[in-house]
Amino acid sequence: MTLLRIAHLYPGEMNIYGDTGNVIALSRRIEWRGWEAVIDRIPVGEPYDFTAADLVVAGGGEDLSQLQVAGDLQHRAGAIHEAVGAGTVFLTICGTYQLFGHRFVTHTGDEIPGIGVFDLETLGGSKRMIGNIVLDTPWGTLVGFENHSGRTFLAGGQQPLGTVRKGHGNNEKTSDEGAVTRNAFGSYLHGSLLPKNPGFADELILRAVRTRYGPVDGLEPLDDDLEMQAARAAAKRP
């Protein structure tokens, strides 16, 4: 029996625009293949052994929520870097994505230190980047919804998740969106992201299976008709 353990980091503090849907989509797609999905919730202050997790998922949050989790995240930095090095899959959205960079300087000038999984930094601005967003990525087109005032700038060698076709992405100046380091992904895409981007959800599951169980060719395909209808509808929205 294939069992995959999903760690939901800060489920209470970092969960806006339905980001918990990413955890649900992953667990359903694992179970639809006849495998077992276990979900661990990790609130601030709760000890957690990241070597046990196959997929770590964390959502977005306003600046105040980011301040509430930032200290706790610093305590976990070593364990998270170790897990990233070991090939554990991470999906971090918006507020957590920013904290997986080096720092987030809010629009009021507060500096919230990050843990530097991604080689990037984020600067708060006065203009919100809000609306539907479409990306081209190595894993196909991704659709979602963004709402952030932070502008994220990638260092030269940092791989982005994709290129913006519609919307803003990391900032208003460049066309890159998100970041990828090994099996750690960061993105501004809410929506939530994975239910209507099933190919990308499966890419995360495939990577998790390979890290835990060794080489496999691919995953058994699922009927994604409904999911793709949702993706097409989202892509057409202005």
Ligand code: GLN
């Ligand atoms: N507070 C951050 C910003 O506005 C993140 C917002 C979010 O997670 N949606 O940039």
